[in-house]
Amino acid sequence: xxxxxxxIISLKEKVEPGIFEDNLMTEVxxxxxxNLVIPFVPExxxxxxxxxxxxxxxxxxxxxxxxxx
Amino acid sequence: xxxxxxYFPGTDWIAYLIRAFHVSxxxxxxxxxxxxxxxxxxxxxxxxxxxxxxxYSVSFLFCAVLIFVQLKSISNNASGWVLQWRSSGEITEVxxxxxxxxxxxxLYLYYRKIIDRTERKKIEWIFWGIAAGACPFxxxxxxxxxxGIKEFIPEEFLLVFLVLVPAFFAMAxxxxxxxxxxxxxxxxxxxxxxxxxxxxxxxxIVTVITFFANELMKEYGNLVSIFLILLIAVIxxxxxxxxxxxIDRIFYRESYNFEKTVSDFSAxxxxxxxxxxxxxxxxxxxxxxxxxxxxxxxxVTQPENKIRILSRNNFxxxxxxxxxxx
Numbered sequence: 001x002x003x004x005x006x007x008i009i010s011l012k013e014k015v016e017p018g019i020f021e022d023n024l025m026t027e028v029x030x031x032x033x034x035n036l037v038i039p040f041v042p043e044x045x046x047x048x049x050x051x052x053x054x055x056x057x058x059x060x061x062x063x064x065x066x067x068x069x
Numbered sequence: 070x071x072x073x074x075x076y077f078p079g080t081d082w083i084a085y086l087i088r089a090f091h092v093s094x095x096x097x098x099x100x101x102x103x104x105x106x107x108x109x110x111x112x113x114x115x116x117x118x119x120x121x122x123x124x125y126s127v128s129f130l131f132c133a134v135l136i137f138v139q140l141k142s143i144s145n146n147a148s149g150w151v152l153q154w155r156s157s158g159e160i161t162e163v164x165x166x167x168x169x170x171x172x173x174x175x176l177y178l179y180y181r182k183i184i185d186r187t188e189r190k191k192i193e194w195i196f197w198g199i200a201a202g203a204c205p206f207x208x209x210x211x212x213x214x215x216x217g218i219k220e221f222i223p224e225e226f227l228l229v230f231l232v233l234v235p236a237f238f239a240m241a242x243x244x245x246x247x248x249x250x251x252x253x254x255x256x257x258x259x260x261x262x263x264x265x266x267x268x269x270x271x272x273x274i275v276t277v278i279t280f281f282a283n284e285l286m287k288e289y290g291n292l293v294s295i296f297l298i299l300l301i302a303v304i305x306x307x308x309x310x311x312x313x314x315x316i317d318r319i320f321y322r323e324s325y326n327f328e329k330t331v332s333d334f335s336a337x338x339x340x341x342x343x344x345x346x347x348x349x350x351x352x353x354x355x356x357x358x359x360x361x362x363x364x365x366x367x368x369v370t371q372p373e374n375k376i377r378i379l380s381r382n383n384f385x386x387x388x389x390x391x392x393x394x395x
Contacts, residue, residue, distance in 0.1 A: 001261035032390045033363070051351070057360040065211070 009037040085140070092139050097159050099168035100128045100275065102199075106172040106179075110191055110247070113179065127382040135161065166211055169203055181391060186382050189362075191245045198237025205230045228325075255316050262312055267301050330358060348379035367391070 008015070009025050014035040029035065036053040094110060102113055103126065108112045114120060135157050142154035173196070180192045203302040206228075209221040241247040242254060279286045334354050348366050356364055365381035376391045 014329070028393075032386065034390075047369060049366065051355060052363075052365045052367065052387075053355075053359070054363035054384070055361060055363050057362060 007039075011035050016057065088139060088143075089136045091100045092135050093163075094133065095165050098131055099165040100124060102172045103168050106175040107193065110188060131295070156375055162211055162215055166207065166215065169207055173199070184382075185358070187245055188383070191241055192245045194237050194241035194245065194248065198241070199233045201237060202234035217305070217380060243393070257311070258316055259312055264307065265307070266312075270301060271297055344379060352382060353382045 009029070011026060011029050025037075028035070033054055034052050035055060037050050038053075039047045039050040042048050104121070138150065138154050138157050142150040150317055174178055175195055176192060177200040180189060180196070183192075205222070206224070210227055213220045217298050238247070239319050275286075275293070278293060337350055337354065338347065341350050351364055363381075365384040365387050366379045367387075368379050369375070369378050376394065378387055378391070380386055
């Protein structure tokens with residue numbers, strides 16, 4: 001796992017504008033409530049693993065507040 | 070818990086009311102604690118409503134009996150009622166002890182089942198808060214009384230330890246968002262700080278102007294007030310944004326020293342000797358920087374080319390997700 005992070009896979013609205021991301025898996029990510037996938041690519045073409053991240057806790061609290069109001 | 074203190078021998082309605090609250094608090098405190106351990110951090114009992122109703126109906130009935138016996142024993146001072154009062158007090162103490170122990174065991178059993186680190190941390194803070202507050206009371210006062218020996222420390226002094234309960238709960242709310250009330254806490258802190266700062270600012274400037282230019286203040290006092298109100302209106306929004314950002318940093322810890330974080334991370338990695346340990350460490354460190362609802366670390370195994378879960382928190386549906394990818 002001593003590899004550099006490659007192009008991240010994310011939902012477009014979940015990352016800062018300008019970050020080089022891949023939105024091809026949008027539907028899959030939405031279905032599984034995953035916001036961000038940070039793959040590790042030690043070789044030019046093979047992915048060795050990834051970190052998957054769901055909603056930020058701050059975002060959940062804000063969303064709950066909006067829904068309640 | 071309450072304490073009747075100076076009202077204990079009183080005969081006015083406040084004295085009766087405080088004694089009634091005091092005597093009820095032991096039993097109701099025990100029952101609400103058991104109730105709490107079944108609903109924290111999530112409801113874990115089937116048919117909760119009937120259970121709840123029965124539990125509280127019996128409790129209120131018992132408290133009514135306790136209050137009645139206490140009232141009779143004080144007003145009549147008859148030995149029969151006093152003995153009855155003593156026996157009901159002993160029953161309450163036994164129930165209190167049993168409830169505290171069973172509640173703690175219930176919480177511990179749930180704690181053992183969960184694998185999610187954040188969920189475990191929530192329970193740990195609440196558990197230690199309750200332990201720090203209640204253990205001195207149980208071990209130094211209640212248990213000796215039930216064993217028929219003199220209590221080690223008077224009950225009034227042990228109430229000091231109860232201060233630790235809200236302190237631990239507050240830490241759990243700030244660090245692990247227990248009870249999901251942090252949004253209200255944040256709002257309260259934000260607006261009370263804003264109010265405090267604007268008042269201090271207004272009166273501070275007025276005092277300074279009065280001190281250095283008293284005549285100006287006498288002549289143009291109204292104009293100065295209007296100017297200050299306008300000034301506060303102008304700085305209110307930037308001040309609110311800065312304060313909100315500061316409070317968010319405390320609650321969500323999303324601001325961090327990059328160099329220190331990277332060096333801590335690198336140093337921590339060196340101490341990990343197994344894939345499992347390393348994976349758990351990576352997940353824990355990422356969660357420290359970005360608190361998220363769920364997180365996982367996966368790897369592709371060779372030569373099978375299969376996806377393997379190395380570590381996860383709150384990601385119960387991950388195997389299903391992986392099976393759709395393979």
